[in-house]
Amino acid sequence: MERNPMNKKILLVDDEKDIADILRFSLEKKGYMVTVAYGGEEAICLIRSEFFDLLVTDLRMPPPDGLEVMKEIRAVSDETEIVVITGYPSVDTAVRALRDFSAYDFCTKPLRELRHFHLTVEKALERQALRKEKANLMQKLEREIEHHRKTEKILRKSEKELKAEKQKLEDSNTALKVLLEQRNADRAELEKKMLFNINKLVMPWLEKLKCDCPGKKQKICLDIIECNLRDAVMPFINGFSPEYFGFTPREIEICNLVRQGRTSKEIADLFCISVRTVETHRNSIRKKISLDKNDNLRAYLMSSH
Secondary structure: OOOOHHHOEEEEEOOOHHHHHHHHHHHHHOOOEEEEEOOHHHHHHHHHHOOOOEEEEEOOOOOOOHHHHHHHHHHHOOOOEEEEEEOHHHHHHHHHHHHHOOOOEEEEOOOOOHHHHHHHHHHHHHHHHHHHHHHHHHHHHHHHHHHHHHHHHHHHHHHHHHHHHHHHHHHHHHHHHHHHHHHHHHHHHHHHHHHHHHHHHHHHHHHHHHHHOOOHHHHHHHHHHHHHHHHHHHHHOOOOOOOOOOOOHHHHHHHHHHHOOOOHHHHHHHHOOOHHHHHHHHHHHHHHOOOOOOOOHHHHHHHHO
16 A cells, blocks of 8 residues: 555645645645645646645635535546535535545644644545555456456367367267278178188189199199198188088089089089089079079079179
C-alpha cells in the first residue's frame, strides 16, 4: 500500500482564502502536493484538466457550491476520495455528500484542532490506496481466470483431438488386423494349393516316369527332380491340412484329369484300367464331395480348385 504523501495530490476548495491558505500550508508540511481553488468554478476547471487523489471541499460557497464540485469530480473519476468541510448548519448536507457522492468523512468548522483534520485526510487516502489495490487484485484475478479459461479450452480441444486420433488409430489397427488375417488366409490357401498340386498331381506322374524309364541316367535325373521338388514344398508342410485328405491317390489323379477335360475312356487308357473302374472312381468322388448326379463334375472341380 502506498503511504508516501509525496505521491498524493490534493485539491483544496474553499472560498475563504485565509482558511484555504492555512489548510494548504499544514498539508504541505505533511508532504502532500496541494492545489488550491478559491471557488467552485476554479475547482471545476482544475478537475477537468488533471487527476487528484483527494478532494477537500467546503460545502457553502457561492455557486457552484461544494455539492456541484463533488458532482463534477464524480463525473470524471471514481478513484478520487472526498473529504467535506462544513459548518454546523450544513451537517445534513454533509451527510448527503457521504451518501450521494461516496465522500469519506466530513470535518466541521471552525477547525480548532488540525490534528483531527490531518487524520481524516490520511485515512481517506489510505482508503483510496486500499480501493486501488483491491481493483488491481480484481484485475489480476480476472486475467488469471481468463487465462485458466483459455487453458481449459485448449485442454478440452486437445483432449478431443487425442480421442479422435486414438479412435483413428484403433480403426487403422482394426483394418490392418483384418488385412493381415486376410493375407495370412490367402497365403495359407496358396500354400495349400501349391502343396496339393506338387504332391498329388506332379509326384505321382514323376513316380510313374521313374518306373517306366529304362535309362539309368534318366532315372538319376528324375530322382534329382523329385528331391528338389520335395525340398521346395518342405516349408509348407508344417501345420498343413490338405483339403483332399478324403480322396485316394487314384481319385486325386482322376480329379485332375477330369478337370483337364479328359474323358473316362482316355483316363482308362492312361492308367490301363477299365472304363467301369474309372466310372466307379468318379461316383466315389461325387459322393465324397456331396455332388448330385445331375451336376457337372468337371465344372465343380474347376470352380473349387
